[in-house]
Amino acid sequence: MQQDICYDSPIDGRPITSKQARQEDLARSGCVEYDPEMKTDYRRRIDAEEKALDATVDHFVDSQIANMPARKREKLDAEMKGGMDIETTRITPEVKPLKVEVNHG
Numbered sequence: 001m002q003q004d005i006c007y008d009s010p011i012d013g014r015p016i017t018s019k020q021a022r023q024e025d026l027a028r029s030g031c032v033e034y035d036p037e038m039k040t041d042y043r044r045r046i047d048a049e050e051k052a053l054d055a056t057v058d059h060f061v062d063s064q065i066a067n068m069p070a071r072k073r074e075k076l077d078a079e080m081k082g083g084m085d086i087e088t089t090r091i092t093p094e095v096k097p098l099k100v101e102v103n104h105g
Contacts, residue, residue, distance in 0.1 A: 005017060
């Protein structure tokens with residue numbers, strides 16, 4: 001038997017000495033063959049998810065502003081025109097709630 005591969009499995013330490021052993025190790029551990037494009041696909045998916053989340057947040061904020069009493073909307077508009085600085089920080093919900101800092105400039 002010709003050895004075309006020679007390493008220890010990073011999952012369980014078993015010696016991997018053939019393509020068949022490699023395939024069995026991948027199957028046993030629920031892994032797949034690495035493809036460099038996986039990183040590209042992952043980045044695209046994350047970018048799309050972030051874009052969708054931003055759109056959802058924008059829609060939510062717009063709807064909240066639209067449902068505010070007129071006096072409150074006018075006050076918010078005046079504060080924004082007066083040079084209000086807003087910093088939005090997105091935090092994992094399980095860790096801390098969404099934090100929005102408003103500084104009147």
